[in-house]
Amino acid sequence: MNLMTSLPEIQHRVRHCSGIFGIVLAFNAFGFIHTGAQEARTIQIGVIPGALRYDISRFEVYAGENLEVVFGNNGLMQHNWLLARPGSVDTVVHEAMALGSDGFARQFIPESPQVLRSIPLVEPGQSIALKFSAPSELGEYPYVCTFPGHGIIMRGVMVVKPVGGGLSAPVRQKADQTEIRNNLAHVTYTNKPEGSPSRPFVIRTFMPDPGLGDEVFPHHGKGQVAQRYSPDTGGDVPGTVPPIPGIPAAVGVNFGHTFSLCFDTTECRLLYTWHQGFLDMEAYWGRGPGGGRKSFDYVPRLIGNILFSASGRHPIQINNQWPKPRFKRISYRDNIPVFTYQCGQSSVSESYSILNESQFVLDYQFDTSAEESLTLNLPRDLADQVYSLNDEVVDRFAATLLVPPASSVQARFVIHIKK
Numbered sequence: 456m457n458l459m460t461s462l463p464e465i466q467h468r469v470r471h472c473s474g475i476f477g478i479v480l481a482f483n484a485f486g487f488i489h490t491g492a493q494e495a496r497t498i499q500i501g502v503i504p505g506a507l508r509y510d511i512s513r514f515e516v517y518a519g520e521n522l523e524v525v526f527g528n529n530g531l532m533q534h535n536w537l538l539a540r541p542g543s544v545d546t547v548v549h550e551a552m553a554l555g556s557d558g559f560a561r562q563f564i565p566e567s568p569q570v571l572r573s574i575p576l577v578e579p580g581q582s583i584a585l586k587f588s589a590p591s592e593l594g595e596y597p598y599v600c601t602f603p604g605h606g607i608i609m610r611g612v613m614v615v616k617p618v619g620g621g622l623s624a625p626v627r628q629k630a631d632q633t634e635i636r637n638n639l640a641h642v643t644y645t646n647k648p649e650g651s652p653s654r655p656f657v658i659r660t661f662m663p664d665p666g667l668g669d670e671v672f673p674h675h676g677k678g679q680v681a682q683r684y685s686p687d688t689g690g691d692v693p694g695t696v697p698p699i700p701g702i703p704a705a706v707g708v709n710f711g712h713t714f715s716l717c718f719d720t721t722e723c724r725l726l727y728t729w730h731q732g733f734l735d736m737e738a739y740w741g742r743g744p745g746g747g748r749k750s751f752d753y754v755p756r757l758i759g760n761i762l763f764s765a766s767g768r769h770p771i772q773i774n775n776q777w778p779k780p781r782f783k784r785i786s787y788r789d790n791i792p793v794f795t796y797q798c799g800q801s802s803v804s805e806s807y808s809i810l811n812e813s814q815f816v817l818d819y820q821f822d823t824s825a826e827e828s829l830t831l832n833l834p835r836d837l838a839d840q841v842y843s844l845n846d847e848v849v850d851r852f853a854a855t856l857l858v859p860p861a862s863s864v865q866a867r868f869v870i871h872i873k874k
């Protein structure tokens with residue numbers, strides 16, 4: 456918890472509703488709390504379930520106004536909320552990562568002069584309220600979740616405006632941007648969730664890295680070590696903190712015993728597939744409902760055997776170059792997740808489904824812009840058999856597809872699951 460605060464600040468926990476595991480921890484901790492003559496105005500912030508986003512990305516307040524920020528975690532994983540000095544959000548994220556193995560104990564809240572206010576990690580299904588006075592200095596104050604892997608995208612801005620002027624309504628994030636469906640809602644708590652071919656289990660989580668090469672992650676900063684940060688000097692000190700041994704912001708999909716895959720929403724590509732199991736979430740979720748995890752070791756364990764691992768650069772090129780792909784959303788077609796992302800100005804959707812015990816299907820939808828031609832080079836080791844492209848069997852070494860500009864093309868590849 457952040458102890459750098461000097462203004463009066465009261466924090467209380469309100470645990471409400473049942474979490475995704477059906478825990479009911481219903482009690483109201485305290486009654487109303489007054490911070491002075493002026494009643495605190497409540498700002499309710501939640502998350503977009505499954506997406507690493509707050510549901511409010513921007514809100515405005517008056518200078519010095521009494522506020523109560525209620526952060527309700529309606530998501531599937533833990534999140535915190537840190538309010539930082541203008542322009543310092545990257546520093547704060549960096550400082551949180553530099554906590555290294557102390558991270559969990561400190562709720563990923565660095566003792567930093569850049570952190571003005573903070574709400575510690577909130578479990579799914581719970582909320583924590585924080586009362587404080589808005590800064591007197593006008594400006595844009597960023598807020599961020601510093602849980603490892605979230606800080607790059609899980610951000611918002613609190614704008615401090617002059618008293619007496621108008622305030623704009625909070626900016627809401629679209630809830631349908633990324634929807635995660637899972638089948639845990641009505642089942643007993645388990646650390647080894649499983650889906651089925653017709654209703655795959657989808658989870659957004661840290662994913663284990665089975666030793667993928669650095670060339671797979673040109674946009675990740677994977678393998679970066681953080682400089683050790685000293686709260687005493689307020690700056691970096693000699694020494695580094697080891698990198699996170701997992702892939703943040705990835706999506707795991709399990710179709711039952713036959714097939715699982717890991718899709719990375721930063722690089723927008725299939726990272727690996729495996730079978731004979733899915734994930735053991737104990738390191739991430741702790742033992743039983745409500746956690747119990749104490750270590751920094753929050754990367755789930757892979758169960759089963761790896762079939763395919765990505766290597767080399769992204770399979771899609773635009774005008775013979777690798778663009779930086781931008782992830783757009785997860786949507787669903789008959790319960791099957793569809794990953795949509797942007798390459799240049801062109802749109803790509805890909806989805807994976809199970810055909811039978813020994814084959815899965817990779818469906819692409821390409822919509823190219825007027826200026827861009829798109830080339831798909833399916834990885835040659837995705838399977839040790841032929842692909843079948845739109846029912847025409849093609850040689851796996853010819854699994855290259857050229858989509859001309861201004862085209863809308865669907866392609867289906869049937870891929871053998873290696874036995």
Ligand SMILES: [Cu+2]
Pocket residue numbers: 507533534535600601602605609
């Ligand atoms: Cu978060």
